[in-house]
Amino acid sequence: MLKVNHLNVAYGASQALYDVSMQAEIGKVTCVLGRNGVGKTTLMKALAGHLQPVNGQIRWRDQLLVGQSAAQRAKAGIAYVPQGRDIFAQLTVEENLQTAFSALPRGQRRIDPEVFALFPVLQQMLKRRGGDLSGGQQQQLAIARALLLRPKLLILDEPTEGIQPSIIKDIQAVIELLRDRGQMAIVLVEQYLEFAAELADDFIILERGRVVAEGPGHELKQSEQARTLLAI
Numbered sequence: 450m451l452k453v454n455h456l457n458v459a460y461g462a463s464q465a466l467y468d469v470s471m472q473a474e475i476g477k478v479t480c481v482l483g484r485n486g487v488g489k490t491t492l493m494k495a496l497a498g499h500l501q502p503v504n505g506q507i508r509w510r511d512q513l514l515v516g517q518s519a520a521q522r523a524k525a526g527i528a529y530v531p532q533g534r535d536i537f538a539q540l541t542v543e544e545n546l547q548t549a550f551s552a553l554p555r556g557q558r559r560i561d562p563e564v565f566a567l568f569p570v571l572q573q574m575l576k577r578r579g580g581d582l583s584g585g586q587q588q589q590l591a592i593a594r595a596l597l598l599r600p601k602l603l604i605l606d607e608p609t610e611g612i613q614p615s616i617i618k619d620i621q622a623v624i625e626l627l628r629d630r631g632q633m634a635i636v637l638v639e640q641y642l643e644f645a646a647e648l649a650d651d652f653i654i655l656e657r658g659r660v661v662a663e664g665p666g667h668e669l670k671q672s673e674q675a676r677t678l679l680a681i
């Protein structure tokens with residue numbers, strides 16, 4: 450289980466997260482919701498090790514993460530798919546997938562065919578350059594690259610942003626399949642209440658860097674508070 454306790458994160462003098470606590474369990478999707486600029490990406494970067502907090506604790510399977518680098522966390526099975534996807538435009542799909550290898554032991558440096566079962570389009574486009582893919586295909590590539598780490602904690606930062614509805618459905622199906630296998634915790638950042646409500650087992654809502662609502666996912670659809678906080 451992931452446990453975040455009283456996390457404070459700042460960019461220099463500008464504080465972005467205040468006393469944030471949350472948890473995410475194996476076999477569940479935990480959604481982090483909130484409007485633009487409330488601190489969702491900051492929280493994900495702190496989980497992945499791209500930002501170190503001012504104070505507070507992050508525990509993953511009872512191990513303290515604060516102080517560990519992003520590379521150490523990747524090796525410990527924490528995979529982060531950033532907002533904007535970070536695909537290398539000049540590298541082929543295959544080469545983009547191979548960039549995950551640096552976090553893997555030598556014996557495991559191969560592209561698991563399972564990622565092609567999950568995202569068949571990637572196999573068809575293996576020799577194409579990342580920059581030639583559509584936004585939705587790039588998102589699938591970024592998730593596939595993260596899965597090559599065989600993560601136990603998968604962090605997805607707004608995977609639906611700017612993506613056509615048919616691919617959103619495909620991505621949703623993959624997230625559900627990964628969740629239902631019961632072997633990883635999934636933290637999903639979302640702005641769209643509908644998508645989050647379909648997937649969330651648990652949720653938190655951030656507002657100006659603070660957790661202002663939380664609960665089980667089934668409460669999201671009916672929640673007036675969520676609608677107000679997300680300004681729908």
Ligand SMILES: Nc1ncnc2c1ncn2[C@@H]1O[C@H](COP(=O)(O)OP(=O)(O)OP(=O)(O)O)[C@@H](O)[C@H]1O
Binds near residue numbers: 492
């Ligand atoms: N590199 C940075 N330096 C200074 N301030 C930053 C930096 N990145 C983000 N911030 C600020 O921190 C706050 C939280 O930003 P963050 O990107 O975490 O929000 P978000 O909820 O992910 O928003 P979005 O949905 O637009 O991605 C904002 O006020 C933002 O301006």
